[in-house]
Amino acid sequence: MSAELEIDVKTRILDAAADAFMVHGFANTTIDDIAEQVGATKGLIYYHFRSKFDIFLAVYEDGMRRVRERVEPHAGGAGTGRERLVAMSVAHLENLMTELGYHHVVHQGVRYQASTALKIRQRDALAALNELRRDYELMFRRVVAEGIADGSLRVVDEALATRTLLSNLNAVDMWYRRIEGQTLDEINELATNVVDLLITGMANPQGRPR
Numbered sequence: 001m002s003a004e005l006e007i008d009v010k011t012r013i014l015d016a017a018a019d020a021f022m023v024h025g026f027a028n029t030t031i032d033d034i035a036e037q038v039g040a041t042k043g044l045i046y047y048h049f050r051s052k053f054d055i056f057l058a059v060y061e062d063g064m065r066r067v068r069e070r071v072e073p074h075a076g077g078a079g080t081g082r083e084r085l086v087a088m089s090v091a092h093l094e095n096l097m098t099e100l101g102y103h104h105v106v107h108q109g110v111r112y113q114a115s116t117a118l119k120i121r122q123r124d125a126l127a128a129l130n131e132l133r134r135d136y137e138l139m140f141r142r143v144v145a146e147g148i149a150d151g152s153l154r155v156v157d158e159a160l161a162t163r164t165l166l167s168n169l170n171a172v173d174m175w176y177r178r179i180e181g182q183t184l185d186e187i188n189e190l191a192t193n194v195v196d197l198l199i200t201g202m203a204n205p206q207g208r209p210r
Contacts (some may be wrong), residue, residue, distance in 0.1 A: 010048055012038050014062055017055045018101030026056055026108055057125055060109045063102030064132045067095040068139075075139050081147020085165075086195055088140060092169050093191035096176070098184075103173055106133065137162060168198050 016037035020029045031052055035042050049055045074087035096103045109126055110133065118126070141162040147153030153161075172194060 009040075009044070010058075013040075013045060013048060013055065014059050015101070018059045018063070018099075018105055020101075021056065021059065021108065022101040022104040026052075053122055056105065056109070057129065059102060059105045060126075060129050061132070063099065063106045064129065064136065066099055066102060067092060068132075068136055070095045071136075072139065075143055080152035081143055081145075081150050082152035082199070085140070085143050085147055085153070086199055088143060089165065089169055089195040089199065090188070090191045092166075093172060093194060094184075094187055096170070096172060097178075097187045097191065100173065100176070100178065103170070107170065107173075137166060140166060165198060169194075 013034065017029070017034045020033045020037060024033065029052065031042050031045050034052075034055065035045050038045070045055075049058065071088050071091045074084055074091055077084055077087065079087070109129060141158050144153065144156075144158050144161050144165075148155055148158070
């Protein structure tokens with residue numbers, strides 16, 4: 001199998017696993033479920049991954065890589081802290097909406113780290129991946145601090161503001177569902193509207209009725 005084809009197969013396995021873990025949860029997902037969605041045999045899945053948990057870890061890691069690649073350019077881009085925070089938040093939501101399964105796996109990984117059912121190796125592996133998530137949060141926190149420093153954001157507790165923002169962004173997965181035929185422009189519009197509500201709020205500065 002060529003290296004290019006092997007990467008394609010792994011990507012298909014991870015995409016299928018992300019969706020399966022989202023729908024059924026880790027515990028209720030089987031290798032058969034993943035193989036069926038890929039259109040492959042269990043043998044092919046085991047050729048690439050030792051276990052279901054190793055697939056879960058790979059989905060988690062790839063999910064963090066994908067969202068970081070989408071968001072990080074905005075963190076160091078042009079504009080005020082607030083402008084960059086808005087752009088980062090929109091990119092985060094666009095990733096959530098287009099990579100919904102991966103987003104769910106990252107959240108499952110955060111919760112599972114404390115599970116007593118995990119072996120030490122598994123818990124350590126999850127802890128290492130959760131460091132990626134914490135580093136991602138710190139990227140947002142730095143931009144919040146820069147926004148406070150340049151005056152584009154009001155003075156707030158940086159950690160509290162960052163966690164509140166990310167928690168609300170991530171909560172979109174509770175109601176968002178993929179819509180057949182939904183375009184990337186429509187996803188961007190929805191993400192932009194949500195971020196505007198979160199960062200600008202619902203207050204009417206002019207106090208004018210509609």
